[in-house]
Each structure stands twice: as structure tokens, then as C-alpha cells.
Amino acid sequence: MLDFALRCMAEGHEVRTFQSPDKRGKKSLIGKGLIEVVADWASSMRWADLIVVGDNAKYVNQLESWRKRGFPIFGPNVEATKWELERGTGQKIMSDAGIPIIPSVQFTNYDKAIAFVQKTGLRYVSKPSGDADKALSYVSKSADDMIFMLEYWKKQGTSKAPFILQEFRAGIEMAVGGWFGKNGFSKYFLENFEHKKLMNDDKGCNTGEMGTLMKYVTQSKLAEMVLKPIEGALHKAGYSGFIDVAVMIDKKGNINPLEFTMRPGWPLFQIQQILHPDPCGWMLDLLNGEDTFEPDTKIATGVLMAHGDFPYGHQTNKEVSGFPVWGIDDKNRYFIHPAEMMVGEGTVDGKKEEMLVTAGEYALICTGKAHTVEKSIDNAYKIVDQLIFPNSPIYRTDIGQRVMRQLPDLQAMGYAEEWDI
DSSP, X not given: XXXXXXXXHHTTOOOOBOOOOOTTSOOOOTTTTTSOBOSOSGGGTTTOSOEEOOOSSSSHHHHHHHHHTTOOEEBOOHHHHHHHHSHHHHHHHHHHTTOXXXXXXXXXXXXXXXXXXXXXXXXXXXXXXXXXXXXXXXXXXXXXXXXXXXXXXXXXXXXXXXXXXXXXXXXXXEEEEEEEETTEEEEEEEEEEEEEEEEGGGEEEEEEEEEEEEEEESOOHHHHHHTGGGHHHHHHHTOBEEEEEEEEEOTTSOEEEEEEEOSOOTTHXXXXXXXXXXXXXXXXXXXXXXXXXXXXXXXXXXXXXXOTTTTSOOSOHHHHEEEEOBOOOTTTGGGEEESSEEEEEEEETTEEEEEEEEESSOOEEEEEEESSHHHHHHHHHHHHHHOBOSSOOBOOSOTTHHHHHHHHHHHHTTOSTTOOO
């Protein structure tokens, strides 16, 4: 949430942030020298006019009592979090709303899952449930491939948290999201295309998201199919914040929904910031039942720049922190979104001075926007090319290229009609 906090401050808002300790229990370095980080979030609840929650894996249960007392919390709550983290719950929400679902089975035992795949002989996608590493999501190439990975995870002692095996569906992956408040969805929907694999041409391991293309629209066929039908369930859940549904669209235009995201996406939320002239005021309005959200409707492209042993995260913060980033200036700063960054020391023209340095492996996102997909991509990579930092930054050089190839087919089926290539 660092980039969001900085943009709110730039608009004149007072901001306090709370960050949980890192995975080794150490105090987070993120935002050091840039933002006010409080050690105890509860003591600032009555101070805040708006409380924005960036994740649904921690503190959601503790926040629930505050939410029920009417505190202005914008983001995940207990009930809606289950839609994402408990895969079976999310599938039931879709099914109850009349949305088609892909057959899937939940497991907690690797041996039973292996026996199931051996019996069916089908190709599956494995997805973890609960607060699990997204890199454990796996799209197999065959039944034998899936069996090997299940046996591998078993040997490695990988988390025994529940996981589902979902039948594989071919097609074009697309998603649509919306901002939900007291009186329902904002009139703008965010159509988006994620690039989840580490390497170009969707090779390598799953990272969650290496980059994304997005556009706010007011007319969305996909939103009519997967968001509008669950509006009643969202009201019943008492949800406020962002909701996103990813689907596979087959050659006939039929959808196969994959999963919910019931929180800000990463780096989707950072990329959204260049489309939000007002970073936060409209959130409070939406909580109170008024839709004042007026985003930029250009196409935005975002490219994640990481380093170290990303996406595995085995290195300590000490090993991936303190790397200076050169090339940030007043002209490009708006299109650079610091994630795991802080103020540190670097050398400029042979002299030591304070500058932005890394505070982890997930360093920053570069963005660009334009009226066409091609120009948006070009603008994002112009920013990427202006940055230099040691330790060989990791990023894809093909974000958006497959979207350019897929859009004509999607538009022939009535999807993404407001996009220009």
C-alpha cells in the first residue's frame, strides 16, 4: 500500500499506515523515511476518517468488530474473504447466482488427490485454499504432470492447507472488477488482463502477477455475466471494496469462471493509481452510498520490477534491501509505483546522498497509459528503460503483447468492446 499512501499524502491527506512484521517476524522496512508507520493500528482507528485495508490474509477477524460498530472500513471483511481463500465457498457463491462453474474437488491429503487424478486421467489446475503462497497454483500439462507435482509437494512437506483440483479449461483469460459500496457497484468496471508467469510467453513459475493491462469501462459484457449476478450476495456479506472475477473464455464465447479476488490486487492496485485522479475521497463516498468515482478511461499497462530470488523469497530482507534505484525524476515519478521501497543511501555523481532504495524483493511497478493498447505498452516500457538498479532486476518484456493478439477474437464475441488496439 506504499504507493497508495504516498499518493494520498500528495493530495494533502494525513496518512498513517500499519504493516505487519515480515515473514521472519522482523519489523518491515517498507516506507522507511517516506510515511508514518504506526506500531499499533487499533490506536489510530478513531483518528481515521477512512480505513483502507490492503489484504485479506491478516487482521480481517480483528477488524470485524470495528466494522460492525460502523467504522469507515473500506476493504476485505470476514465473510467475503471466504469467497477467495476458501475455494469451495467461492464456487458455491457463483453457482447460487447462476454463474457456470468449472468442476473441482477439494483435498487436504496428497495421496487421495494423486489417486483421484490417476482414476480420472484428466488435466487439472491445482489451487491452494487459505493464506497460501500463490506460487503453489499450478496449471498441469497432463494428468502425469499433475501427479508428479502432487508427489513432489508431498515429499517437500509443502503446506497441507486445503487445495482444489479444478478441471483445465482452454481459452483466453480475462477478468473484470468493480468497486462496491453501500448502494452497490460504482458505474465503472475494470476490465483487465493479468500476466501471471515469471517469464516471457508465459513461461516459468507462477508469481501471481508480473504485469497487467486494464481499462475502466461503463459497458462490460463480462461484468453483466459475473459481477451483476452476485450483487445481492455482496450486500448480504456486508462487503465494501474491490472485487474481481477471472474467467477463461472459449472459442464459442462461453465463460469458465476461475476465482474471486476480494481485495486490492498486486500489482493491479498500484497500476490503477494512474487512472485515479482522486486516490481516496471517492472510497469514503462509496462507503456512504454515493458514487463519485470518476477514473481516467485510458488503457493502463503495468510492469513489475523485482530482484533477488523473486518469486521464492528465501533470501532475508538484509540480502535484498538497500539497493539504490537510479533514474527516478520529477518527469517520470507519477508512473513509478514503489512497493517494497524506502529511503536509503546511494551514490550520485560520486557522492553519497539519500535516495529511494529497495526494502525487499518486490521493488516497484512501472506504468504507462494511452488511448490504445500498443501506445500504453510503449509508454510503460519507456519508464522501465529509464530505471537502473543493481542486482539485475527481474521483469517481463512482453506484457500486453498477447492481449493485442487476443482482442480481435474477444471483440468478435462481444467482449472488451471499448478497447482500441
